Amino acid sequence: MPKPSARSAAAPASPIRRLYPLSVEAKRRGKKVYHLNIGQPDISTPAAFMRGVREAKVEVLDYAPSPGIPEALEALVRYYGECGLPVAREEILITVGGSEGITFALTIACDPGDQVLVPEPFYPNYLGYARLTNVEIVPITTSRDDGFHLPPRAEIEALIGPRTKAILFSHPGNPTGVVYTKAEMEMLVDIALKNDLFIISDEVYREFVYDGKHTSLLTFPEVRDRAILVDSISKRLSACGARIGALISHNKDVMTAATKCATIRLSAPTFEQLGLAAFMADPGHRSVVEEMIGEYQRRRDLFCRELLDIPGVTFRVPEGAFYVMMGLPVEDSEAFVRWMLTDYPGQETVMLSPGAGFYVTPGLGKDEARAAYVLQTAHLRRACAVLADGLSMFNRALAGEAVGERG
Amino acid sequence: MPKPSARSAAAPASPIRRLYPLSVEAKRRGKKVYHLNIGQPDISTPAAFMRGVREAKVEVLDYAPSPGIPEALEALVRYYGECGLPVAREEILITVGGSEGITFALTIACDPGDQVLVPEPFYPNYLGYARLTNVEIVPITTSRDDGFHLPPRAEIEALIGPRTKAILFSHPGNPTGVVYTKAEMEMLVDIALKNDLFIISDEVYREFVYDGKHTSLLTFPEVRDRAILVDSISKRLSACGARIGALISHNKDVMTAATKCATIRLSAPTFEQLGLAAFMADPGHRSVVEEMIGEYQRRRDLFCRELLDIPGVTFRVPEGAFYVMMGLPVEDSEAFVRWMLTDYPGQETVMLSPGAGFYVTPGLGKDEARAAYVLQTAHLRRACAVLADGLSMFNRALAGEAVGERG
Numbered sequence: 001m002p003k004p005s006a007r008s009a010a011a012p013a014s015p016i017r018r019l020y021p022l023s024v025e026a027k028r029r030g031k032k033v034y035h036l037n038i039g040q041p042d043i044s045t046p047a048a049f050m051r052g053v054r055e056a057k058v059e060v061l062d063y064a065p066s067p068g069i070p071e072a073l074e075a076l077v078r079y080y081g082e083c084g085l086p087v088a089r090e091e092i093l094i095t096v097g098g099s100e101g102i103t104f105a106l107t108i109a110c111d112p113g114d115q116v117l118v119p120e121p122f123y124p125n126y127l128g129y130a131r132l133t134n135v136e137i138v139p140i141t142t143s144r145d146d147g148f149h150l151p152p153r154a155e156i157e158a159l160i161g162p163r164t165k166a167i168l169f170s171h172p173g174n175p176t177g178v179v180y181t182k183a184e185m186e187m188l189v190d191i192a193l194k195n196d197l198f199i200i201s202d203e204v205y206r207e208f209v210y211d212g213k214h215t216s217l218l219t220f221p222e223v224r225d226r227a228i229l230v231d232s233i234s235k236r237l238s239a240c241g242a243r244i245g246a247l248i249s250h251n252k253d254v255m256t257a258a259t260k261c262a263t264i265r266l267s268a269p270t271f272e273q274l275g276l277a278a279f280m281a282d283p284g285h286r287s288v289v290e291e292m293i294g295e296y297q298r299r300r301d302l303f304c305r306e307l308l309d310i311p312g313v314t315f316r317v318p319e320g321a322f323y324v325m326m327g328l329p330v331e332d333s334e335a336f337v338r339w340m341l342t343d344y345p346g347q348e349t350v351m352l353s354p355g356a357g358f359y360v361t362p363g364l365g366k367d368e369a370r371a372a373y374v375l376q377t378a379h380l381r382r383a384c385a386v387l388a389d390g391l392s393m394f395n396r397a398l399a400g401e402a403v404g405e406r407g
Numbered sequence: 408m409p410k411p412s413a414r415s416a417a418a419p420a421s422p423i424r425r426l427y428p429l430s431v432e433a434k435r436r437g438k439k440v441y442h443l444n445i446g447q448p449d450i451s452t453p454a455a456f457m458r459g460v461r462e463a464k465v466e467v468l469d470y471a472p473s474p475g476i477p478e479a480l481e482a483l484v485r486y487y488g489e490c491g492l493p494v495a496r497e498e499i500l501i502t503v504g505g506s507e508g509i510t511f512a513l514t515i516a517c518d519p520g521d522q523v524l525v526p527e528p529f530y531p532n533y534l535g536y537a538r539l540t541n542v543e544i545v546p547i548t549t550s551r552d553d554g555f556h557l558p559p560r561a562e563i564e565a566l567i568g569p570r571t572k573a574i575l576f577s578h579p580g581n582p583t584g585v586v587y588t589k590a591e592m593e594m595l596v597d598i599a600l601k602n603d604l605f606i607i608s609d610e611v612y613r614e615f616v617y618d619g620k621h622t623s624l625l626t627f628p629e630v631r632d633r634a635i636l637v638d639s640i641s642k643r644l645s646a647c648g649a650r651i652g653a654l655i656s657h658n659k660d661v662m663t664a665a666t667k668c669a670t671i672r673l674s675a676p677t678f679e680q681l682g683l684a685a686f687m688a689d690p691g692h693r694s695v696v697e698e699m700i701g702e703y704q705r706r707r708d709l710f711c712r713e714l715l716d717i718p719g720v721t722f723r724v725p726e727g728a729f730y731v732m733m734g735l736p737v738e739d740s741e742a743f744v745r746w747m748l749t750d751y752p753g754q755e756t757v758m759l760s761p762g763a764g765f766y767v768t769p770g771l772g773k774d775e776a777r778a779a780y781v782l783q784t785a786h787l788r789r790a791c792a793v794l795a796d797g798l799s800m801f802n803r804a805l806a807g808e809a810v811g812e813r814g
Contacts (some may be wrong), residue, residue: 001603001633001658002603002605002632002633002658002664003517003606003660004515004516004664005514005515005516005517005518005521005572005658006518007514007518007519008514008515008664008665008667008668009660009664017670032408040469040470041467041469042467043467044466044467045466045468047463047465049468050468052464053460053461053463053678054460056459058452058457059449059451059452059456059646060448060449060452060650061451061452061456061647061648062445062447062448062647062648063644063647063648064648071790091792096650096672096674097502097672098670099672099673100672103672105541107412107415108411108412108415109409109411109412110412111412111414112413112414112541113517125671128667128670128671129671132514132540132668132671133539134519134541161439165409165412170720196409198409199410210745225408225409226409227408238467238468239468239639239678240469240470240673240674241468241469241470241674241677242468242677243470243503243673243674243675243676250409253410253411253416254411256411257411257412257415257416258415260415260535260767263424263503263535263537264506264532264535264536264539265503265506265510266506266532266647266650267648267650268648268650269503269648269649269650269676269678270648270649271460271676271677271678271679272676272678273551303812332530336783341676346808399501401531
């Protein structure tokens, strides 16, 4: 019997996929699990979006135009205009989520075997998109001590070789929450310029900025021809299941190539595009997003305050997104996350994402974990109490075992 | 400025993409264009599907499970059961249209540089999926004279080399309308078995069979481990814009690999999956499809009868799908299609798909064109009259030019 290809067998299996069944099992045993492991907002999808779906006038659900439905493209033109990022309709392509946007961007920037630089730790699915497009990720390692800000320019440029075609980063960062300073963005832009690289910015958390200011890649005229923006309504509309994202470029050749990619897969889903159009047509749309960001700011502030009180937990307060990548006072965070699901006593427990899954450099992130503060504040407070208790109990249990082994 | 990758620049540009702007222009001039060039049904999407979308109880539009929403998977289990093809829920993965299903199947069957055999003429997007997954299509050439049925086994096996990993075909066929006999399916199955290949059957037109009987790949127990079925609700539910398809395999390793591919892109769109679930829950769902197939049978019968009356048009009546791949009494069908859009006088015209776009073997299909009989019968009748008139006028014009040149 034929075997699946090496590439599909080698697709990354993140620790979360190994741990997920344990959380299901814990819930079957009646446990309340605080899921800090997934970046899935709990906030209601805006009513105007839902209305757009429900009231869509569709008689024959035919293929939507491959680059996007005109009303949805116009909605995005308006959106970027409101963000101070003027973009023309033909510079936007609607994608099936940010996922497809990254896949298209890698396909366009790289031929098979080419390389792309990515600050590490990074969103683990990047590795999946890279594997499926036969692109190699070369990590720019960043550290918790620096709040995951970028290393000096020379360190980044030392990684560039003849097959390097692009720099890709998420900004604000998942899993780091980092928001790069203007100076950092200028450095990345200049590196791309001097080394003839594409520069791909995944800005799906654009609005989720609590300290400082987000500098979009689109504000740099010097890389107008080499900038590719990837975006999604998943987070800002609390609509992860809509599968509506966008790829944006001022480079005509890039848009031609992107349109070819889009034509091959025919179209993005219709109802959700109409939902986006209805949302942007709603005069209250900006305040809906602002209110949500206010809620996340409260969550971040509370969550970080509570984390500060847990002995041995180390982190710098992240400026954006809705994640904290923290150091835990354990040697192996995956073992701890597992223990919390299988052995931690009581009626509640907490699930985190083990840090190693966000790195490609072997050995890094083993004592780290990512928490997504996507729960309401009362639950975040309880989750932190459980986490504190769990860490102390886990370390006592380990110490006890060590004593036992010695005896 | 960096250039898009060779692979994205090399993505196929089908003749239809070149001709499409001319049809827009013709309509701007006030012409009625009978679009026989696209496989986009004009029949209303079933009310039960639409109700499922409109009445979906969704508060937070979160990521759907990557392999599919349980209700939608159960709906497909029921559907295949009704088709006499017993499939378990864990043997189905919901994809973003049949497009994603083919992409996943090629990714799983082939490593970059591997080959897949495909009967030619074939659906042009296959070439796009192959380019983007770095797979080479090796054509099994079939001919109009044989109604596009398969050549002898020896001819097919002569194409198999060390990098051949799979046979892929659409069945019923697009653009040919061919429905393979049981003996042909047995031959393909045995070739896959003896040469250790995957066998990938794209059965999105399963119900669209007017003569003979469709033999699904899933009815052959001997290739249980190497069969991959690709499917879609686009045609049978007249819901091309839903972007809901499926990949089905009894091979656990294939499903594991497919699930990895699916996890990387997170999920298929939610509302349309709920629409599918609602459609299958409707007790009248089978008669809705049967009624639609009855309508297509009438269209095929009428369209083929009218075509028979056009001098020089040659074809064998196709057994299934909703296409006729015909020979035209012209040397270059693309030139004719172009002329019909730019020069044909009067208030109406017809658009066909030039045949060469369905072949990879150079020179083949130049005198052929594909027509999709997806219009109501009155329009099909008019379209045939216009086509007959156009062909005769085009050939007279050419002859006149030739005389002019000689003179």
